[in-house]
Every structure is written in C-alpha cells, then in structure tokens.
Amino acid sequence: MVGMSGGVDSSVAALLLKRQGYDVIGVFMKNWDEQDENGTCTAADDWQDVQEVCTLIDIPYYAVNFEKEYQERVFHYFLEEYKRGRTPNPDVLCNREIKFKAFLEYALKLGASKIATGHFVRTEVQNGKPLLLKGVDSAKDQSYFLYMLKEAQLERAVFPVGGMTKAEVRALAKEAGLPTFQKKDSTGVCFIGERNFRRFLQNYLPMCPGEMQTQEHVKVGEHIGLAYYTLGQRRGLGIGGRGDGRSWFVVEKDLKRNVLVVSQGEDSPQLYSRFVRASQATWIAQNAPACEGERFRATAKFRYRQQDVPVTVSLRGDEILLEADEPQRAVTPGQSVVLYQGEVCLGGGIAEETANVPFA
C-alpha cells in the first residue's frame, strides 16, 4: 500500500512497485481540511492527481482521513511548542504518528504486508535488522524527517525512490507519462502546505507584543509575540538604518521579559554554540548506540538540509549531550538534532538548550 501525496515522488514509487510485480494499492491521506490564502484547496487537486496516476498505472486507490489523529498527535504538540517559545518541527512527528503509525496500522488492517512512500531514504537489513540510510540524492535526502522511526516501523516500510536522484525520478515519471512529472516539489508543513506562516499562526496563537532590544537592553523595535520568531531569523524584524547599517538577527527569546533580543550582523557570536542538550532521545535500533556515560563520534544535523557536522556524543537518561567540533549557528530549541554515522541515521532528539561550556 503506497501513501500517495499527489506529487512526483510517490507517483513514481507506486509505478516502480507496480512494475516490480507487487499488488499495489494507492492511498491518499487527507489530514488537513482548509483552503489556503488563495482560496484554493490543494488537497483536492492532489487527490485528483492521485486518481489519475493510479488509473494510468492501473492500481486501485482510496482516500483515508486522519485529520483527527493529525490534530491530536501532531498539531496540538506543534502549537504547544510555539506557546513555549520554541520552534517545533511538526513533520518529524507527522511521520512517526501518522504516516508510519496511523497509516501503517490502517494498511495492515486491510491486509497489506508493507507500506511505501516517496521519501528519499533507503533501508538496508543488517543482522536481520533494518537500518535507515540517507537517500542517494544528497540534495533531497529526507532521513532528517524520519529519524523518529523504529525498527518495527521500518521493517514494514519500502522507499522505492530512495536509491534514485530527483532528476531520475522526474525522468521516469515523464517517460511513463505520469501527469505529475513536472509538478513543483511540495514544500511547507506536511499536509498543511505552503502558507504565509505568520498569518497562519495568528489563527492559533495569541499575539503578545513586546519590545525588541539589543543585548544591552536598548529598545530598537517592537515584536508581535515571541512565538512568531525563531533564532537566527532576519526577515520580518522591520529594523533598518540603525547602528552600523548591517542586518539584525534574532539571537534570543526572553520569555520572562517578553523581549526579543536582536543583534546586528549575521555572525553575532551569541548565535553560536558548541554544546547542545537534546531531549527525547530516540534510536532506530532497539539498543542505543552507546551506554550511558560512554562517548562516541557521529555527525549531526541541527536543521534539515544542513551539512552534517562532526560531533562527540554522550547519553544521559533520555537526553543526548553533544559537543560539536565547530561552533554551530542558531541551534534552536524545539528543532530536531539528528545523528548519523556515515550514511546511517542513528536517531536523534529535540534540542533543549545550547551552551558554550559542557553541560554539568
């Protein structure tokens, strides 16, 4: 059973499985019901594309609705994190809770043996256990979004396009005559889509205006609510012409004083840190990669599409303490820290705090 979004990747995923002789069923998940600012409902168009693709490659198709699950398990958390002044990544949860849980259960219940998606990742079985590997196309690798999955989930998952490049996927779609072959890559929060983010959040979060200040507590502007900003952010501050003329960036959210602390120049030392504490450690393998107190080397991504950076990691309870070889810019609480060793994604956690000295 293939989770189909209406995009090229999942279309090709279904196509490949069909060609390999599998009994393929296409399923479209509709988890968010709302029109965007332009009054168009992209979900309807996407569903239309799914139907066309499935008809073309001759497989049955259905639509399922996990709106309720999405609300409860993903969106609720998403808003709570924002209210705490953090910057959550809803899509990592969406994968753990919806695509590889609700959807997986649905598929198994209907008698499917596996689920497939159009993610750019690979799996490999080692000693009878599945490993999650980066996608071959490093520019499109999506393992960052799947680090919360477990062996049990991966055992049931197939990623037909993980070994291909995006260009190959599109070429195949074109050759097969799939109507989605030149559809623009989708972006924005999964299932919700591209939005004017600030306006979107305003529907759910209270505005709580306050001052923007420099680190010396000099007022330089006003903000509409700390939740609407993230560390390292430049645009949207509306401060121009002050100081030395360089751009201003968010370096801290002071919830206590409701002050957005900003600093001039993109390389403010305050934005950099070498030590990060992450919570909710989750490992794909059944066993953690090390014992408590033991240190090991790995590479880490603090944000999607960032270059992996070398780090030294140690575990403490369900926390990950890591020390990057080089200072990292704008590591932000709420964002996922994903660990790798070579091509293998080990798992990761949620950034809680950063520092320039080791955590006690």
Place this chain on the structure above:
RNA sequence: UGGGGUAUCGCCAAGCGGUAAGGCACGGGACUUUGACUCCCGCAUUCGUAGGUUCAAAUCCUGCUACCCCAG
C-alpha cells in the same frame, strides 16, 4: 523670533552646477516536505517648500516652513 546649522526613499547616508551611489527595512522570485538562513530581482523622473539665476541646479541666490545648537 539675536546668531549659527541642517533639511535627499520607511531608516541611515553619498552627492559640492551637468542630469539622484550604497546599506538597512520592505516587496517579489529561487531554494526548501518544519521554522529559519542563503541567493537573485525590484525599490526616489525626484532631492522641505515657493520663486529666481543658468543651455543645464539636489547642488548657486531669495522668501517661507520645520528641526537642532549657541546665546537669551
């Protein structure tokens, strides 16, 4: 209400008689299954205002207005 100074894009700021630099902000686009960062493009027919001199003025002259400083 004596003297001096300054008035150029939302902000900062070049320009000094030859037909409005640049930076920030902002807008648009690219990139992107989070939010950001980044990159590209755009952004004053007009220089506080009214006249004058000149082939030609933001640049010179005069009046007015506003703000600043020093004296009062």
